[in-house]
Amino acid sequence: MNIGEAAKASGVNAKMIRHYESIGIMPKANRTDSGYRVYADTDVHILTFVRRARGLGFSMKEIKKLIGLWRNRSRASGEVKTLAQAHISALDIKIKELQAMRDTLKHLSRNCHGDNRPDCPILENLAEK
Amino acid sequence: MNIGEAAKASGVNAKMIRHYESIGIMPKANRTDSGYRVYADTDVHILTFVRRARGLGFSMKEIKKLIGLWRNRSRASGEVKTLAQAHISALDIKIKELQAMRDTLKHLSRNCHGDNRPDCPILENLAEK
DNA sequence: ATCGGGCTTCCCATCGTGGGAAGGTCAAGG
DNA sequence: CCTTGACCTTCCCACGATGGGAAGCCCGAT
Numbered sequence: 001m002n003i004g005e006a007a008k009a010s011g012v013n014a015k016m017i018r019h020y021e022s023i024g025i026m027p028k029a030n031r032t033d034s035g036y037r038v039y040a041d042t043d044v045h046i047l048t049f050v051r052r053a054r055g056l057g058f059s060m061k062e063i064k065k066l067i068g069l070w071r072n073r074s075r076a077s078g079e080v081k082t083l084a085q086a087h088i089s090a091l092d093i094k095i096k097e098l099q100a101m102r103d104t105l106k107h108l109s110r111n112c113h114g115d116n117r118p119d120c121p122i123l124e125n126l127a128e129k
Numbered sequence: 130m131n132i133g134e135a136a137k138a139s140g141v142n143a144k145m146i147r148h149y150e151s152i153g154i155m156p157k158a159n160r161t162d163s164g165y166r167v168y169a170d171t172d173v174h175i176l177t178f179v180r181r182a183r184g185l186g187f188s189m190k191e192i193k194k195l196i197g198l199w200r201n202r203s204r205a206s207g208e209v210k211t212l213a214q215a216h217i218s219a220l221d222i223k224i225k226e227l228q229a230m231r232d233t234l235k236h237l238s239r240n241c242h243g244d245n246r247p248d249c250p251i252l253e254n255l256a257e258k
Numbered sequence: 259a260t261c262g263g264g265c266t267t268c269c270c271a272t273c274g275t276g277g278g279a280a281g282g283t284c285a286a287g288g
Numbered sequence: 289c290c291t292t293g294a295c296c297t298t299c300c301c302a303c304g305a306t307g308g309g310a311a312g313c314c315c316g317a318t
Contacts, residue, residue, distance in 0.1 A: 002264080002265075003264090003265075003266095004263095004264065004265080013306095013307090014264090014265085015306075015307065015308090016305085016306075016307090018266090018267090019305080019306080019307095032314095034265085034266090034313080034314055034315085035265080035266060035267095035313085035314085036264090036265060036266080036314080036315095037265085037266090045256065048256070048257075048258055049255050049256055052254070052255045052256075052257070053255050054305090055230075056230045056233060056234055056255075057227065057230040059304075059305090060304075060305075061304095066252070066255065069249075069252065070252045070255070070256065073247060074247060075247050075249070076244065076245045076246070076247065077241050077242060077243055077244060077245075077246055077247060077248060077249035077251075077252075078243040078244050078245065080241065080243075080249045080251050080252055081238055081241045081243035081249075081251065082243075084234055084237065084238045084241070084251050085238060087234065088231055088234050088235055088238065091227050091230055091231040091234070092231060094227055095224055095227045095228060095231065098186065098220050098223055098224045098227070099224060101184075101185045101186045101220055102217055102220040102221060102224065104185060105185055105213055105216065105217050105220070106217055108213065109210055109213045109214060109217065112206050112209065112210045112213070113206060114206055114207045114209075114210035114211070115205065115206060115207050116205045116206075116207065117205070117206055118202060118203060118204050118205065118206060119206060120198075120204070120206035120209045120210070122206075122209050122210065122213050123195070123198065123199045123209055125181070126178050126181045126182050126185075126195065126199070127174065127177070127178055127181075127199065128177075128181070129177055131295080131296075132295090132296075132297095133294095133295065133296080142275095142276090143295095143296085144275075144276065144277090145274085145275070145276090147297090147298095148274080148275080148276095161283095163282075163283055163284085163296085163297090164282080164283085164296080164297060164298095165283080165284090165295090165296055165297080166296085166297090183274085188273080188274095189273075189274075259318100260317100260318085261316105261317090261318085262315105262316095262317095263314105263315090263316095264313105264314080264315080264316105265312100265313075265314070265315090266311100266312080266313070266314090267310105267311090267312090267313105268309105268310085268311090269308105269309090269310085270307100270308080270309085270310105271306100271307085271308080271309105272305100272306085272307085272308105273304105274303100275302100275303085276301100276302080276303090277300105277301080277302080277303105278299105278300090278301085278302105279298105279299085279300085279301105280297100280298090280299090281296100281297080281298090282295105282296075282297070282298105283294100283295075283296065283297090284293100284294085284295075284296090285292100285293095285294090285295100286291105286292090286293095287290105287291090287292090288289100288290090288291085288292100
């Protein structure tokens, strides 16, 4: 499999596959005589794993650890769970931050008549110290 | 006021003030003979506005527009409201994405015993195509 | 032999923030 | 008057993840 085929099979585009190799997420791919990267099914599995982990919002650093645990058959599931729960906490914090922004903004927006007049509680609020 | 004093007064650090000037958010500051930037209260007001708008998650691009509306006394509040509501929608989308991640992860985590055994539904899920 | 498409590397951009180096300036105290 | 320390200046680099694009090589089909 060359990189384009691996991209199709994994759902990770070629550019990203090279990038993942450069940052050590993917092992250095074998090459043909002419320098083309060659992939096997196991590589596609890793790429798919990365794609799905990204979809859950894990950072590349976390994914690196997850892959390590995944490949280690004698891992303790507790380690994975700890990682996952730390990430859940981080997500919760971000969600709350965004909700606070949205709620504040919704409140201000409700009080803005939104017509041709210049008075605007949104701007007034932003201008407050 | 020099940049450090403006930073203290506005809550925006000096590095960021220079950055905002360089990207056209802040007007080019007047300088002393020796090259030090000089700020007035009006500049501090703008910086405070930027800080608060960032706190509500607006991008610099949006903030540029907001500042334009803010300084324009004949603005229509409708324009501000439209901008705000677009941002609220964007926040809602992001919140939902993060919540979906968190919910999936919570579900997987609940089913992971998290002990010394290697079986781990979290890893199994990530490994699925 | 040629041509289109795929591969390679390398550099640049995003967005907002910050670190740090090298050098100039200012005010206070000896 | 000179030193010292704190502040200022510009410039370059970094983060994290992704993508665009250029220049050049390779492969398979016509």
